[in-house]
Amino acid sequence: xxxxxxxxxxxxxxxxxxxxxxxxxxxxxxxxxxxxxxxxxxxxxxxxxxxxxxxxxxxxxxxxxxxxxxxxxxxxxxxxxxxxxxxxxxxxxxxxxxxxxxxxxxxxxxxxxxxxxxxxxxxxxxxxxxxxxxxxxxxxxxxxxxxxxxxxxxxxxxxxxxxxxxxxxxxxxxxxxxxxxxxxxxxxxxxxxxxxxxxxxxxxxxxxxxxxxxxxxxxxxxxxxxxxxxxxxxxxxxxxxxxxxxxxxxxxxxxxxxxxxxxxxxxxxxxxxxxxxxxxxxxxxxxxxxxxxxxxxxxxxxxxxxxxxxxxxxxxxxxxxxxxxxxxxxxx
Amino acid sequence: xxxxxxxxxxxxxxxxxxxxxxxxxxxxxxxxxxxxxxxxxxxxxxxxxxxxxxxxxxxxxxxxxxxxxxxxxxxxxxxxxxxxxxxxxxxxxxxxxxxxxxxxxxxxxxxxxxxxxxxxxxxxxxxxxxxxxxxxxxxxxxxxxxxxxxxxxxxxxxxxxxxxxxxxxxxxxxxxxxxxxxxxxxxxxxxxxxxxxx
Numbered sequence: 181x182x183x184x185x186x187x188x189x190x191x192x193x194x195x196x197x198x199x200x201x202x203x204x205x206x207x208x209x210x211x212x213x214x215x216x217x218x219x220x221x222x223x224x225x226x227x228x229x230x231x232x233x234x235x236x237x238x239x240x241x242x243x244x245x246x247x248x249x250x251x252x253x254x255x256x257x258x259x260x261x262x263x264x265x266x267x268x269x270x271x272x273x274x275x276x277x278x279x280x281x282x283x284x285x286x287x288x289x290x291x292x293x294x295x296x297x298x299x300x301x302x303x304x305x306x307x308x309x310x311x312x313x314x315x316x317x318x319x320x321x322x323x324x325x326x327x328x329x330x331x332x333x334x335x336x337x338x339x340x341x342x343x344x345x346x347x348x349x350x351x352x353x354x355x356x357x358x359x360x361x362x363x364x365x366x367x368x369x370x371x372x373x374x375x376x377x378x379x380x381x382x383x384x385x386x387x388x389x390x391x392x393x394x395x396x397x398x399x400x401x402x403x404x405x406x407x408x409x410x411x412x413x414x415x416x417x418x419x420x421x422x423x424x425x426x427x428x429x430x431x432x433x434x435x436x437x438x439x440x441x442x443x444x445x446x447x448x449x450x451x452x453x454x455x456x457x458x459x460x461x462x463x464x465x466x467x468x469x470x471x472x473x474x475x476x477x478x479x480x481x482x483x484x485x486x487x488x489x490x491x492x493x494x495x496x497x498x499x500x501x502x503x504x505x506x507x508x509x510x511x512x
Numbered sequence: 513x514x515x516x517x518x519x520x521x522x523x524x525x526x527x528x529x530x531x532x533x534x535x536x537x538x539x540x541x542x543x544x545x546x547x548x549x550x551x552x553x554x555x556x557x558x559x560x561x562x563x564x565x566x567x568x569x570x571x572x573x574x575x576x577x578x579x580x581x582x583x584x585x586x587x588x589x590x591x592x593x594x595x596x597x598x599x600x601x602x603x604x605x606x607x608x609x610x611x612x613x614x615x616x617x618x619x620x621x622x623x624x625x626x627x628x629x630x631x632x633x634x635x636x637x638x639x640x641x642x643x644x645x646x647x648x649x650x651x652x653x654x655x656x657x658x659x660x661x662x663x664x665x666x667x668x669x670x671x672x673x674x675x676x677x678x679x680x681x682x683x684x685x686x687x688x689x690x691x692x693x694x695x696x697x698x699x700x701x702x703x704x705x706x707x708x709x710x
Contacts, residue, residue, distance in 0.1 A: 183697040187666040190644040191618075195559035197552060197571065205572035209547050212576050213540045326699055327653060339708050356708050392683075394671040400691050449688045479655045495695075 182371040275464070283430045283445045286459060287423035291416035293464040299412050301379075302504045304347040308409040309511060311341045311501035312468075315493075329473070329492035339500075343508045344408070348372040352508040361508055373399065373408070382413040387421035402447070402457055405466055406499045422457075431456065442467060452477035452488065458498075470496040529592035533585045543582060546592060547575050553593070554600050557668045562607050563614050570607075574600045594677035597668050601660055601678065608656070618648035643701055650700035654693055661686050662693035 197205075276292050277285035302308075316322065318334045341354040351370050352361040362368035381387045391401060401418055410418070422428060431444035441461040446454040452475040458468040473492040478485060503512060527535075529546060536543035554574050559567035577599050578592075585595060604611065651659060664675040676686035 183694055183701060184666045186643060186701060187647055187662075187697060190642075190647050191560055191667075194556040195564060195567065197555040197559075197568065201555070201568045201571075202551065205551060205568070205575065206544070206547055208572055209575045209579060210541075210544060212579055213543055216540045216579070322699075326650070327696060336709055354708060394673050400687065403691075450685065455688070 182369075185369065280430070280443075283428040284423045286430060286443055286445055286464070287419045287428070289464045290459055290466065291419040291423075294415040294419060295412045297412050297415075300504075301411065302346050302409075305345065307343040307345050307350075307352075307505050307508060307510070309341070309343050309501060309503050309505045310407055310409065310499070311339065311511070312406060313498045313500055314338045314340055315496040327479075327486070329488070329494050330496065341511075342407075343505070343510075344372055346375050348374060350508065359509060373404075375408075378408065378414060379411055382411075382417055384417050384420035384424060387414075387417050388424065391421065402455060402469060405457075406469060406497065406502075409502050409504055446474075448474065450477075451475065453494070466499065468496070468498040470494075528590035530585065530587045530590045533582050533592060534587055536579075536582050540579070543575075543579050546578065546596075550593060550596055551575065553668070554596055557597065557663075558600055558604060560667050561604055561611050561614070561663065563610070566607055566610055570600055570603045573603055577603070589677070591674070593668070594670060594674040597664060597670065598678040598680065601664075605656075612652055615648040615652035619645045619652075621645075646700045647697065650696055654696055658689045658693040658696070661689040662697070665690060 275289045277289050280286045280289055314337070315330055315335050316338050317325075317328070317330055318336060321328070321331065321334045339354075343350070343352040345351070349364050350361065351368070351372065352359060354360075362370060364370075377390070381390055387401070391399060401422055405415065405418060425447065428445055428447050431446055443459045443461050443464075444456045445459070446456040449455055449471075452473055454472050454474045456470050456472065457466060458470065459465065460467050471494045473488045473490055473494070475490050477488040479488060501511060505512065527545075529549065532542055532545050536546070551571060555567050555571035558570040558574075561567075562570065574596060578596055581599075585592070589595065651663075654662070660679060661672075661675050664670045664678055665672065668675075668678075670678060672686050672690060673683050675690070676683040679686065
């Protein structure tokens with residue numbers, strides 16, 4: 181089961197109101213209705229069009245504020261060598277934008293490169309293999325401040341390896357040297373976006389329509405690319421769809437990841453966080469993502485108030501492998 | 513000659529919430545149908561966040577407020593749940609301390625949870641109630657804005673767009689808040705502990 185299901189089940193079945201509570205509440209409402217019935221005959225609801233105009237104005241203002249935000253540049257610690265395995269993108273000699281000057285141009289380069297990666301459609305019994313290096317706080321620090329930012333000198337690198345079967349029946353992870361396999365046919369429950377849905381997303385229009393459609397599971401396009409192994413056309417369409425989103429900005433200062441120059445694209449979230457995608461500067465391959473504070477902020481929780489400072493890094497993940505394999509445990 | 517059959521559709525089943533609320537602007541007594549459809553769900557949501565005593569007050573007050581605001585209801589929204597949960601949330605917010613106390617109490621009284629590794633949960637080998645304490649602690653720690661989106665999805669059964677409508681925030685904001693909240697829950701469950709140190 182995923183964390184939403186756990187959350188639902190952990191707190192027990194739905195509470196049911198007592199008959200007494202129900203009757204009292206209904207009686208209170210009927211009394212209010214009786215009182216109102218005398219005075220409000222003939223009233224009409226507000227027209228939908230008026231409501232929509234107000235909403236559109238507010239969304240527009242939000243987008244303008246986001247676009248005006250200045251992106252913070254943050255140095256990235258070296259994490260080791262990114263594994264190209266020769267399976268990544270070939271060196272690109274004829275990019276659409278050899279010297280991209282905007283986020284849209286970088287994403288078009290990424291889409292162009294993605295479209296040319298080697299690919300063979302996987303069988304339902306094959307697996308997506310994703311490997312990443314996640315920068316984490318030390319166990320002591322995470323226990324003391326689980327929602328806190330990463331602190332220099334108090335971090336560790338955790339290698340995450342995951343195998344997802346194309347047909348969605350099996351999920352496996354490497355955990356502290358042990359291979360943990362979960363099989364839906366043996367009672368396991370986990371959420372996986374149907375691959376058959378993903379492979380249909382071959383244009384930015386289709387991606388955006390799918391992204392906007394109501395779903396019971398959450399999808400963040402930026403991170404989906406690091407968690408699934410997608411066909412070239414789908415990956416390219418996702419980059420182009422991201423380019424059409426509001427507020428994606430090119431980080432003006434080249435960042436450094438794994439000792440290699442990288443390009444950062446940021447999207448401002450809630451006015452103080454930047455969700456950044458990191459691209460290899462030579463191949464335009466997506467090599468990671470991170471979340472960094474670009475302004476000071478105060479967080480109010482029931483358990484107290486905490487401060488976020490500009491420059492705080494909350495998440496940093498480097499993608500080190502993304503390929504189709506034949507069985508759990510295979511890495512190439 | 514074929515007989516002409518005239519049917520009378522059961523309007524109680526086909527009417528949307530918007531239809532009823534619109535009708536209640538002319539005939540206020542129609543609003544009782546909104547109560548009958550949704551009271552139990554609003555109560556259940558409030559009870560999970562605040563406990564049964566306060567839930568009774570919040571659920572009752574939700575429908576009084578909704579009735580008073582029925583003329584401002586957006587008739588283009590057939591389902592009134594986001595609107596009702598939005599009203600309920602505003603009322604729940606007044607009881608922030610009570611909610612915090614409830615999470616602390618749940619954290620203290622939760623059963624031994626050491627055996628409930630995330631992979632065991634995923635595999636369906638252990639009961640989710642074993643991790644209630646961990647989740648309660650994490651919920652108390654979450655920024656309120658993120659907790660509201662998370663619990664509207666997890667406990668009220670709204671999707672992201674409906675949660676955004678309930679909170680009157682853009683869908684993208686709801687999405688990013690939900691994403692961060694889910695990551696915190698995963699962290700609390702130890703899901704992020706999967707992996708090997710390099």
